[in-house]
Amino acid sequence: MNYPNQKRVETFSIEINGRSCRAISGETVVDVARREGIEIPTLCHDTRLEPAGACRVCLVEVEGQRRLQPGCAWKVYPDMKVTTESGRIEKHRTILYSMYMADHQLDESGLPVETGNGNQLRELCKTIDPLPLEPVNAPRAGRPDDVNPYIEFNPDLCILCARCTRYCDEVEAVNAITLSNRGGETTIATAGNRGLLDTTCELCGGCIATCPTGALIEKKAPENLVTLQTEVTRSTCNFCGVGCQLDLHTHNDRVVKITSPEPGETVNDGNLCVKGRFAYDFIHHEDRITTPLVRGTDGELHPASWEQALTAVANGLKSVKDKYGADSLGFISSSRCTGEENYLMQKLSRAVFGTNNVHQCAAT
Amino acid sequence: MTNSIDEIRDSELMFVIGSNTTEAHPIIAMEMKRARQRGAKLIVADPRKIWLAEMADLHLQLKPGTDVWLLSAMAHVIISEGLHDRDFIEANTEGFDAMAEKVAEYTPEKAEEITGVPAGDIRIAARLYATTKHAGIYYTLGITEHTHGTDNVYCLANLVLMTGHLGVRSAGMNPLRGQNNVQGANDAGATPIFYPGYQPVTDSKVREKFENAWGVGLSPDNGLNLNVMMKEMAAGKLKAVYVMGEDIVISEPNVTKVEVGLNQCEFVVCQEIFHNETTRFADVILPGACFAEKDGVFTNSDRRVQRVRKSVNPPGEAREDWKILCDVARSAGYPMPDYENAGEVFSEYASLTPKIAGISHQRLEENVSGLQWPCPDESHPGTPTLHVDGPMIGRAPFQVVDYRPSAELPDNEYPLVLSTGRTLYHYNSATQTRRDAGPVAKQRSNFIEMHRSDARKLDLKHGESVRVLSRRGEVEAEVWVSPRMRPGCIWMPMHFAESRANLLTNDAGDQVTGTGEYKVCAVRVEKLSNR
Numbered sequence: 001m002n003y004p005n006q007k008r009v010e011t012f013s014i015e016i017n018g019r020s021c022r023a024i025s026g027e028t029v030v031d032v033a034r035r036e037g038i039e040i041p042t043l044c045h046d047t048r049l050e051p052a053g054a055c056r057v058c059l060v061e062v063e064g065q066r067r068l069q070p071g072c073a074w075k076v077y078p079d080m081k082v083t084t085e086s087g088r089i090e091k092h093r094t095i096l097y098s099m100y101m102a103d104h105q106l107d108e109s110g111l112p113v114e115t116g117n118g119n120q121l122r123e124l125c126k127t128i129d130p131l132p133l134e135p136v137n138a139p140r141a142g143r144p145d146d147v148n149p150y151i152e153f154n155p156d157l158c159i160l161c162a163r164c165t166r167y168c169d170e171v172e173a174v175n176a177i178t179l180s181n182r183g184g185e186t187t188i189a190t191a192g193n194r195g196l197l198d199t200t201c202e203l204c205g206g207c208i209a210t211c212p213t214g215a216l217i218e219k220k221a222p223e224n225l226v227t228l229q230t231e232v233t234r235s236t237c238n239f240c241g242v243g244c245q246l247d248l249h250t251h252n253d254r255v256v257k258i259t260s261p262e263p264g265e266t267v268n269d270g271n272l273c274v275k276g277r278f279a280y281d282f283i284h285h286e287d288r289i290t291t292p293l294v295r296g297t298d299g300e301l302h303p304a305s306w307e308q309a310l311t312a313v314a315n316g317l318k319s320v321k322d323k324y325g326a327d328s329l330g331f332i333s334s335s336r337c338t339g340e341e342n343y344l345m346q347k348l349s350r351a352v353f354g355t356n357n358v359h360q361c362a363a364t
Numbered sequence: 365m366t367n368s369i370d371e372i373r374d375s376e377l378m379f380v381i382g383s384n385t386t387e388a389h390p391i392i393a394m395e396m397k398r399a400r401q402r403g404a405k406l407i408v409a410d411p412r413k414i415w416l417a418e419m420a421d422l423h424l425q426l427k428p429g430t431d432v433w434l435l436s437a438m439a440h441v442i443i444s445e446g447l448h449d450r451d452f453i454e455a456n457t458e459g460f461d462a463m464a465e466k467v468a469e470y471t472p473e474k475a476e477e478i479t480g481v482p483a484g485d486i487r488i489a490a491r492l493y494a495t496t497k498h499a500g501i502y503y504t505l506g507i508t509e510h511t512h513g514t515d516n517v518y519c520l521a522n523l524v525l526m527t528g529h530l531g532v533r534s535a536g537m538n539p540l541r542g543q544n545n546v547q548g549a550n551d552a553g554a555t556p557i558f559y560p561g562y563q564p565v566t567d568s569k570v571r572e573k574f575e576n577a578w579g580v581g582l583s584p585d586n587g588l589n590l591n592v593m594m595k596e597m598a599a600g601k602l603k604a605v606y607v608m609g610e611d612i613v614i615s616e617p618n619v620t621k622v623e624v625g626l627n628q629c630e631f632v633v634c635q636e637i638f639h640n641e642t643t644r645f646a647d648v649i650l651p652g653a654c655f656a657e658k659d660g661v662f663t664n665s666d667r668r669v670q671r672v673r674k675s676v677n678p679p680g681e682a683r684e685d686w687k688i689l690c691d692v693a694r695s696a697g698y699p700m701p702d703y704e705n706a707g708e709v710f711s712e713y714a715s716l717t718p719k720i721a722g723i724s725h726q727r728l729e730e731n732v733s734g735l736q737w738p739c740p741d742e743s744h745p746g747t748p749t750l751h752v753d754g755p756m757i758g759r760a761p762f763q764v765v766d767y768r769p770s771a772e773l774p775d776n777e778y779p780l781v782l783s784t785g786r787t788l789y790h791y792n793s794a795t796q797t798r799r800d801a802g803p804v805a806k807q808r809s810n811f812i813e814m815h816r817s818d819a820r821k822l823d824l825k826h827g828e829s830v831r832v833l834s835r836r837g838e839v840e841a842e843v844w845v846s847p848r849m850r851p852g853c854i855w856m857p858m859h860f861a862e863s864r865a866n867l868l869t870n871d872a873g874d875q876v877t878g879t880g881e882y883k884v885c886a887v888r889v890e891k892l893s894n895r
Binding site: 048148149150170171172173197202203204231233234235236237238239240241242243244245248250253254255261265266267268269271272273274275276278279280281282283284285287288289290291292293294295301306309310311312313314316317318319320321323324326327328329330331332333334335336337338339340341342343344345346347348349350351352353354355356357358359360361362363364 | 369370388389390391392394395397398401419540541542543544545546547548549550551552553554555556557559560565574578579580581582583585586587588589590591593594596597601602603604605606607608609610612615616617630631633636637638639646647648649650651652654655656657658659660661662663664665666668669670671672673674675676677679680681682683685686689690691692693695696697698700706709710712713732733734788789791795796797799800801802803805806873877878879880
C-alpha cells in the first residue's frame with residue numbers, strides 16, 4: 001500500500017537572494033525563507049493550511065519564471081534561485097497594498113484601522129507610499145443579526161484571503177463558513193446566511209485567531225481592547241487532558257481575552273476549542289466563594305476567618321480519627337488541581353493523618 | 365499515551381475506540397482530522413455514530429459493553445491469519461501461547477452475534493490494523509468505565525503487543541486523559557496504592573524513603589479507592605471526607621447512595637471555587653483558586669508536564685489551594701515546610717519521584733512546550749515516545765481475558781441501555797461552562813439521544829420531555845431523536861445538576877480499579893404527558 005503520509009524525504013540546496021539555503025522536498029519558498037530568517041510578507045498564509053496563494057503579498061522572483069510567483073505556494077526544487085526583494089517586487093507591493101487600502105476601513109492617519117486582534121495589513125501598508133486610488137467600498141454583506149455570543153464579522157476589514165473558511169474546512173473540518181457570492185459582493189457567509197448557532201459551527205473561534213486583519217473578532221472582549229493596556233501570561237488550559245497552552249490577556253486583575261500561542265510552538269499548534277478560548281467567565285463570576293464558611297450550631301454555614309476555618313478542619317478530622325482510627329478518613333483529591341496540590345493532598349492524607357485513603361476525582 | 369499528540373498527524377492508521385474525540389478532546393481530534401485528510405485510515409469502534417465515524421473508513425457500531433468480544437475477535441483474526449509480529453513477540457513479550465489459545469474461542473462469527481458488528485468488518489479492521497506500521501490505538505472512558513474496564517484495556521494491550529505497534533512513531537497505546545491533570549494527579553500519588561511516581565505503599569523500602577523525607581511513620585496498608593470509599597461512606601464506616609475540587613454528588617455513580625453517605629458522615633470538608641451539590645453537605649468550606657489564579661503544573665495526556673501560571677488574584681479571601689493544604693497540615697500540628705512558592709513544592713515532589721526527577725519549574729521556563737516524563741535527570745530531554753527500546757521493565761505479559769457481561773443488562777422492566785458522557789460544550793459538573801453564554805446557548809438543559817425506532821415505540825417526538833428511570837433513581841430530560849444511536853440504546857450527558865445522570869448510573873465498579881460502570885446500565889423511558 002502507498003501511504004501519502006510517509007513520503008520519501010530529499011534534501012538539497014536552493015539560493016535565496018544569493019544565499020545558499022538547505023531545503024527539503026515538499027517545502028515552499030516561504031517555509032525555507034522563514035527558517036533562514038529571510039522575511040517574506042504574507043497575509044493568507046497559515047502553516048496549518050494548504051497554501052492558497054490568494055493574497056499575492058508574498059510574490060517573489062523565481063529564476064526562469066516570467067511572472068512573479070507566490071512564495072507561500074511555490075514548491076522548492078534543487079538549485080532554484082529566488083529573489084525576495086527587488087524594484088519589481090517593491091512596485092508590485094505598492095500597487096497591491098494600495099488596492100487593498102482602497103477597499104478597507106481606514107483610520108484618520110489613512111492606514112487600515114487597528115483592531116483588538118491586530119491588523120497585519122496595517123503593518124504592511126506602513127512600508128509603502130500608497131498610490132492615490134479612489135475608495136472602492138465593495139458591497140460585502142456581514143451578518144448583523146447573528147446572535148451567537150462569541151464571533152463577530154466586520155466585512156469592511158475583510159480582504160477575502162479565506163484563511164477563516166479554509167481553517168473551518170481543513171482544520172476544524174466543520175465547514176460552517178464559506179466564501180459566498182461573486183465579484184465585489186464576495187463575502188464570508190454561512191449557508192442561507194444563518195447565525196452561527198444554527199450552523200455546524202462549534203464556536204472554536206479558530207476563524208478569529210487566523211484572521212490577519214481583525215475582520216473577525218471576539219464579541220466578549222472589551223470594546224476598547226485596542227487601547228487597553230494588557231498583560232499576557234502563558235498558562236495551560238484547565239479543561240480536558242490535551243494540555244493546550246493559552247495566553248491569558250489580563251487588565252486590572254481581570255482576564256479579558258484568551259488566545260493560543262502561534263502554530264508550531266506548543267502541543268495545540270495554535271488551536272483551541274470553544275471551552276478553552278471562550279469559557280472563562282467563571283473566573284470572575286459573582287458566584288465564586290470568597291470567604292471560608294463554617295457550619296454553626298444552628299445548622300447553617302457562616303462566614304469565618306481563615307484561622308477559625310482551619311482550626312475547625314483540623315479539629316474535625318482529628319476528632320474523627322481519634323474516635324474511629326485513621327482509616328475512617330477519606331481524602332478526595334482533584335485532577336482539576338495542580339500536580340503540586342495533588343502531591344500535598346496525598347502528603348496531608350498520609351503524613352499528617354496516617355491513611356492511604358486518598359484518591360482523585362477521575363478515578364471512578 | 366505511549367506516544368505524543370503531535371505524532372498523530374503522521375499516522376497511517378488510527379483505531380479510535382470508546383472515545384468521542386471531537387467532543388471530549390477537540391484539539392486531538394483536529395490532529396486526527398489532519399491525518400485523515402493526509403490519507404491515513406480511520407477505524408472507529410463506538411456504539412454511537414459519532415462525528416469521527418462519519419469520516420471513518422470503517423465504523424464498528426458495537427453494542428455497549430461487548431468490547432472484549434470485538435477486540436478478542438480481532439486478535440483471533442490476526443493470529444489465525446498469521447499477521448502477528450513473531451520477532452517482536454519473541455523478543456519483548458511473554459504468555460503469547462496462553463492468550464492465543466484463549467482468543468481461538470472468539471471467532472468473528474460468534475462475535476457478530478454478541479457485538480452486532482458484521483464478522484467481515486471485524487476481519488477487515490484486524491487486517492488493516494495488523495498490517496499497517498504506523499497504527500495507533502486511541503481510547504478513553506468508553507473502554508474504562510465498565511465493570512470489565514481493565515479487561516478491555518488488556519485486550520487492547522494484547523493487540524498492540526501481538527502486532528509490535530510499540531515504540532514506533534504514530535503508533536502505540538494511547539489513553540486520552542479526560543481532565544487537565546488526571547495524569548498529573550496519578551503521577552503525584554493521589555491514589556490509594558502508590559506514593560508519587562507509582563511507588564507502591566506496600567513496599568517497605570519505598571515507605572522508608574517517604575518516612576525519612578516526611579519525618580513521620582506511614583501506613584503500610586493499601587488505602588481504599590474512590591469507588592469503595594463512597595460505598596464505605598454509605599455503609600457508615602468512612603466517617604469524614606475532605607473533598608477538593610470535585611462535586612461527588614454529581615460525578616460519582618449512583619449518587620443517591622453518595623448522598624446517604626454524606627449525610628451519615630460526621631465531618632465533611634469541601635475546598636471549592638463555587639457552591640455545588642456537594643458543598644450542601646459541608647461542615648467547612650475553604651474557598652480555593654481557579655487555574656488562572658495560581659502557579660503549578662498540569663500533566664497532559666502525553667505525559668507532558670507544563671506550567672500553570674498565576675495571571676490574576678483569587679477573589680476576596682480565597683487562596684491558592686496549595687497554600688490552603690499546607691495551612692491545614694500546620695493547623696493539625698504537622699510541620700509542613702515553609703514553601704516559598706509552588707516551585708519548591710514541585711522540587712520536593714520531584715526529589716522523591718525518579719520518573720520526574722529531572723523536571724523543575726526553572727526548566728519548564730526554558731522549555732515552552734513542556735517536558736514529557738520519564739525525565740530522570742536534569743540533562744534528560746524528556747521522552748516523547750515510550751518503549752522505543754522494548755518494554756521498560758522485563759517482558760510485557762499478554763493477558764488471558766474472559767468476557768464478562770456488564771453488571772446490569774436490559775430486561776422487560778428496564779429495556780434500554782443507558783451510556784453517559786461529556787459533550788463538546790460543557791465540562792463535567794459544568795459549574796464553569798454553565799456560567800458562559802456559548803455553552804448555554806448550545807445546550808441549555810439535559811437531554812437524551814435516542815434512535816427513532818425506540819422513539820416511535822414510545823410515541824415520542826424530538827424535543828418532548830421524558831422521565832428516565834433506573835433501579836436507582838429517575839430524572840427528567842428532553843428527547844433528541846438522533847441518527848447517532850443504536851436501537852435499544854440511549855445516551856445522556858452528565859453535566860446538569862438539576863437532572864443528574866448519576867442518579868441513574870450503576871456504582872458497580874471494575875474489579876481492579878473501582879471505576880464505575882457509567883457506560884452501561886438498564887433504564888426505562890416514560891413520556892411525560894400533558895406538559
